[in-house]
Amino acid sequence: MFLKERxxxxxxVLGTLPWIISFVFSTHYSAPVEAFLSGMAVISAAFLLSWGAETAEKDLPRSLSLAIVALIAVLPEYAVDMYFTWMAGKMGGEYIHYAAANMTGANRLLLGIGWSIVAIFAMWKLKKREIELDEGIRLEFFALLLASLYCFLIPIKGDISLLDTAILGSIFLLYIYSATKAEREEFIAVGVPAYLCRLSVRRRRGSVILMLLFSAFVILISVEAFAEGLVNSARIFGVDEFLMVQWIAPLASEAPEFIVAIYFVRKLRTTASFNTLVSSKVNQWTLLVGCLALIYSISLASPSTLPLDDRQKEEFLLTAAQSLLGVAVIINLRFNIFEALALLGLFLAQFIYQTVETRYLLSFIYILIAVPVLFIHWREIFKSYRFVLLLLRGKR
Structure with missing residues (x-):
C-alpha cells in the first residue's frame, strides 16, 4: 500500500544525493554539469518541500499553516533570486541585471505557462470550455490587483526601493492576515501527503520536520552552484546570460509546483489546483519583488535602491502588464479556453522577436485587453473589496 508514494x-531524496556528495567532498565539475547536478538537487528538494508543506496543514493551526505554507512553497525560487540580489550588493555588475531578470521571468512563467496550461488541462479533463473559480479567490484577485497597479510605478521611477519593500510587503501581510480569516475547504490530502497523513501523529510530524529541514539544507548548499552554473553555462554555449537566468532558473525551481498543480487537476481538485497557482503569483508579485531592495541593502550594509537599466524597465513593464491581464482574466471568477490561449499565446510571442519594440508592443497589448475587461466588470472589483473588508471584520 502506498508503494508509489514511498x-x-x-x-x-536520491535526486539530491549526487550534489550533496559533490558538496561534501568539494568535487568540482564543468559549469554545465554543476548546473545540472545542483539544479536536480533544487528540483528534488522542491518536491519534498511541497509535500511536507501540504502535509503540515493537517497539524498546524490555520493561521500558522497558511503563513508557513505560503512561504515554504516558493522557497526554491526565492533562494535563487535572493542569491543574485545578494551578489549584486557585493559584486555589482551583471548580478544587478540577473536579480531583476530572475524575478520577472519567474512571475511571467507562472502566469503565462502555469495558469494557462493548468487551466487548459482542467478544461480538457472536465470536458468543459471554462472553469469556475471559488468565491474565495476574490482575496487573491484583490491583492494581485493592488500589487499590479503599484508595480507600474517601478519601471517609471527606474529602481526598486525600500519604500517598495514596505508597500508590497504590506500587501502581502494584508493578504496573509485576511487569508487566516477566510473559511478554508476541508483538508483533503492526495498523493504523497495522503501517505504521510496515514502515519501516526509522531511519525507524521517527524517526517514533515525532517523533509522541510532536509530540503532547506539542500537548497542552501545548491543555490550558489546552480545560479553560477547557469551563468557560466550560458557563456560556454554562447547563450544570452540574461535569458538563461530569466527562464531556465525559474523553470527549474517552479517545475514541482506546476507538476503538483497538474496532479490536483487529475484528481478533479481543479479549484485547489488553480488557487495554489494564483496564491503563488500573489506571493511572488509582492514579497519576492519587495525583498529585492531589502536584501540588496543588507548586502551593501546600508539602505539602498536596486537600480534598473533600460532592459530591466522594459521587462518589469511587461511583467506588470501581464499581471494586470491575469487579474482581468479571473475578475468574473471564470477562466475560459480563449483567455487561457490568449495568456499562453502572448507569453510565447515574446520569444519570436527579442527586441525593445516587441516588449513595448506586448505590454501595450496586455494593457489594451485588460483595461476594458476591468472597466466592464468594475462591479466585481467592488465585490472583491467588500469581500476583503468582511474577511478583516471576521464576518465571512
Whole structure:
C-alpha cells in the first residue's frame, strides 16, 4: 500500500544525493554539469518541500499553516533570486541585471505557462470550455490587483526601493492576515501527503520536520552552484546570460509546483489546483519583488535602491502588464479556453522577436485587453473589496 508514494519520496531524496556528495567532498565539475547536478538537487528538494508543506496543514493551526505554507512553497525560487540580489550588493555588475531578470521571468512563467496550461488541462479533463473559480479567490484577485497597479510605478521611477519593500510587503501581510480569516475547504490530502497523513501523529510530524529541514539544507548548499552554473553555462554555449537566468532558473525551481498543480487537476481538485497557482503569483508579485531592495541593502550594509537599466524597465513593464491581464482574466471568477490561449499565446510571442519594440508592443497589448475587461466588470472589483473588508471584520 502506498508503494508509489514511498517510491516518489525515495526518488526525490536520491535526486539530491549526487550534489550533496559533490558538496561534501568539494568535487568540482564543468559549469554545465554543476548546473545540472545542483539544479536536480533544487528540483528534488522542491518536491519534498511541497509535500511536507501540504502535509503540515493537517497539524498546524490555520493561521500558522497558511503563513508557513505560503512561504515554504516558493522557497526554491526565492533562494535563487535572493542569491543574485545578494551578489549584486557585493559584486555589482551583471548580478544587478540577473536579480531583476530572475524575478520577472519567474512571475511571467507562472502566469503565462502555469495558469494557462493548468487551466487548459482542467478544461480538457472536465470536458468543459471554462472553469469556475471559488468565491474565495476574490482575496487573491484583490491583492494581485493592488500589487499590479503599484508595480507600474517601478519601471517609471527606474529602481526598486525600500519604500517598495514596505508597500508590497504590506500587501502581502494584508493578504496573509485576511487569508487566516477566510473559511478554508476541508483538508483533503492526495498523493504523497495522503501517505504521510496515514502515519501516526509522531511519525507524521517527524517526517514533515525532517523533509522541510532536509530540503532547506539542500537548497542552501545548491543555490550558489546552480545560479553560477547557469551563468557560466550560458557563456560556454554562447547563450544570452540574461535569458538563461530569466527562464531556465525559474523553470527549474517552479517545475514541482506546476507538476503538483497538474496532479490536483487529475484528481478533479481543479479549484485547489488553480488557487495554489494564483496564491503563488500573489506571493511572488509582492514579497519576492519587495525583498529585492531589502536584501540588496543588507548586502551593501546600508539602505539602498536596486537600480534598473533600460532592459530591466522594459521587462518589469511587461511583467506588470501581464499581471494586470491575469487579474482581468479571473475578475468574473471564470477562466475560459480563449483567455487561457490568449495568456499562453502572448507569453510565447515574446520569444519570436527579442527586441525593445516587441516588449513595448506586448505590454501595450496586455494593457489594451485588460483595461476594458476591468472597466466592464468594475462591479466585481467592488465585490472583491467588500469581500476583503468582511474577511478583516471576521464576518465571512
Amino acid at each position: 517510491t516518489l519520496i525515495l526518488l526525490a
